[in-house]
Amino acid sequence: MGGTTHSSTDPFPPLLDVSDVTRSFPGVRALSGMRLDLRHGEVLALVGENGAGKSTLMRLLSGVDQPDTGRFLLDGREIRPSGPGHARSLGIGIIHQEFSLVPDLTVAQNLFLGREPRRWRWFVDRRALDRRAAELVAELGLPLDPDAPVATLSVAHQQLVEIARALSHRPRVLIMDEPTAALDADEVETLHALIRRFQGPNTGVIYISHRMDEIRRVADRITVIRDGRYVATRAVSTTSTDEVVSLMVGRAVATSTAPAPTRVARRPGPVVLSVRGLSTRGLLRDVSFDLHEGEILGFAGLMGAGRTETARALVGADPSTGGTVEVRGRPARIRNPAEAAALGVGYLSEDRKRYGLLLDHDVGTNITLAALASRFATAGVVRRRAARTAAQGYVRALGVRTPSLDRPVRNLSGGNQQKVVLARWLARDCDVLIVDEPTRGVDVGAKEEIHQLLEGLANDGTSVIVISSELPEVLRLSDRVVVMSEGRVTGILPAAEASQEAIMRYATLRPENTGTPPPDRDAPGDQYRAGAPEPTAPEHGREARP
Template sequence: MQSAVLENIQDKAPEQHEGKSRVVLAIKGLTKIYGNHVALDNIHMDIELGKVHVLFGENGAGKSTFISMLAGANLPSKGELEIGGHQGVFHSVAESRAEGIRAVFQEFSLIPQLTVAENIVLGEEPLDSIGLLARQAAVESAKELINTLGFDLDPYAYVATLPRGKQQMVEICKALRKKPKILILDEPTASLSEHDARSLFDLVLKLKKQGTAIIYITHRMHEIPLLGDVVTVLRDGKQIATVPATTSEPELIKLMTGRTLDAIYPSLNPELGKTRLKISNLSLAHELGVPNIENVSFDVKAGEIVGIAGLVGCGKSELGQACFGLKKITGGEIVLDAHKTNFRHPADAIEAGLWYSPADRKQEGLVMCRPAKENMSLSGLIWGKIAGKVLRPQQEINLLKDLSDKVEFAKERLGEPISNFSGGNQQKVMLAKGLAQDISVFVFDEPTVGVDMGARPSIYRYLADLSKEGAAILLISSDLPELFGLCHRILVMNNGAITAEFQRDEFDEHRILENFF
């Protein structure tokens, strides 16, 4: 017999009535004011059953404020919601949930000391005859839900032991245990692998078919036409437009930023020099869960930006790490400025003139509790332009001013801890660390991940300036428009091998994507 959990998410079309409105939630003039700051200004929106309504905008555009009011976690200053025949606002999360709204936020609400199953049933636990948690029933209930959603989760695992992507899946399971009328997903794929992201996409489309209304927030533009029906663009707290999800990427970028695509990407350096980085038949030691990287060959010239494209797990990040001495090389060679240099340690790479900026800047690149100025100057003290010297106050001031100017970082914020900053400003500090060295080859791994479109142009200008100064740049990115806008050439990786190369005049999204698989 099918469980109640499975009945909540089974494949059946929602009940429909001829001529009946599909609007399940009408948002009328929603406004939020903090002191003199208008965080959200007079938002009007209709959320319909069986449709995915994408919310698109830069960091600070008002998206989080908006969904927090729908979820009952934040009280509007003005405006009202119409749902289930009632008008008003939600004064609590419980009121929102009573109307069938569930939200999965970027900041999770899990209890690390509990298991996956215990977190999923939390608040609606199955009880035994004496009123205690029926653990086996909780596990079975969680198992059925996990299997139905297609997620790879162990119900017995403690949440504290799970990577962030798996924790995201637990949050989604919690939200779907009771089938909601409206599901809010806030950047749901930000921490997911390619495989898990595909499972989520399948789930969203399945829920949409069943009639669930979905509000979907994303920075990833390729997800919009894949999942969405309509897109509402927010900028500085204002509703700029609501357009079809098939709207072109350049038009969406213009709506979001107020600038055209041409204004976002700088001009390419036309003058390429000698080969600075040459990879020949490179093979890496085999690792569990990582594709075998064998016999990879390519080169990067002075002044050139070469992109590496491919799905998550194709081996592109491991290739970048190998260049920096973070992976064991078992065959082939790396030649840097005509010198064979198979690095065994990052310090060796930096000393030779190669810098690597990791994809996970918070865990691998920055000291989050320390101020920006210390993060910027620290690497220069150890390896770079002031290595081995006593750093005098004026010398540090001059260095920090120079670095801040080059990456367009606000100098008045140098004393603040890194944890205070947006993703864009954190990335600027990460980039400045590379400039504190004497570097000729830069490897950037997902340099704009978690950075909104409004903050990206300054990062793009930084890369273009490095190129024009003669640096060789290897740009690893999952963002095809970014690669198209910045690169002289694009290499495609699939299952640990380079499967195709495209010159700039050959860039074509469909042809490149074909080589991903």
């Protein structure tokens, strides 16, 4: 484990000591008697289910909100951050789960927003700004272009900008709230290397994550909270994942990523969605695949491989430059997500804040919005009681933690917001459901519930596309796995032949060095051997092998 370990008899006070902190909001007590201590030089993981109070505590530490009671001690001295700027001046930096970037500004401008170098008194010194940004990005080893507008970046690269901005303040206490939710494996390793470089005798990290494998690699101790209260603190080296999860949820939860028996037994039906030669300007090239009725089709690949771009082009969120789409054998020209929904194709974006939610509207409205016309209206009049009853049913089924359907979605935790987006498309009752990072920011218990829900949908005949940066999740859910690299499909693997090693081999192929024969439309699956140098006649029912 990285960092300096301190014993309980250490004569020095903790770097950060939180004691008896309480915070209430209208209708809910978010924290009650909360406590934790962060030692010098350590990484302390903070875990708990969605809605347990993790983000609330971090907002208090960063000065965004104020506690009702309790105190914070930094090196034995009481502090009370009055705002984010004050917290930074005290040495507390935070990387929020939800971004706080200005999309129309460049990476460099976002990194030093509010503290730009100036010439004379009023004019920003752009040359100095760009130089400092380039030096910071190079120092941290991040794949960022300081001149790029943030609006043009992927979600993962926006997350890296947030990380770089927090580190640019040289904090003593660095709080990371789900920092790897949008990152692929290589970017996660880059982040963990940054953490190890950051650790020292006068610094410490509070690391909030639902990914237990990451916690075990990077953290020294784990503090568990549940329902706004402190539960326990354990050393990572002597605590099993199952024990941590049981402390989080108050019950035993299976943490295995092994494929479920129902997934192996499921036999896909006829082709529901057929995509041929889908291309976009600058990235996607000749993307082809079939999706069968009752099938879960996983999409895997490294960052920038084109997984999300494929989904967005498919539903008309981004313009395509070529290719055809057929829905149940009929050609479909989909120009926007509304037209996709009308054809029974629903899309859950990876960026729920930007594309998935009406943040200032209530939970009930967000759940039923997509289905109002099709399910909850008669002669143009909305049947509000029916809509509300249905919304309440989805809240119960998905375990959405909210005081009522009338609570604004903005006030829910990130994981509960994700459940609301999922509930919206369940209410819409789509034939094809495309879910991009379905469990991003979701706790272990809720992740398993979402997995079971997606499998249940497939068992009932819904066709599901799952895009995920977590290979165990792809392997857990998928009947077949489409692997992409640099905008092209490099392989399609049936579940029996899919493994992390096989997927990574295809994910690292250079597309220009692989042949791309057309799929065999008569076969039960996509007989698509993108790794082969020329078209072949594969054995019936089998697909690409690495």
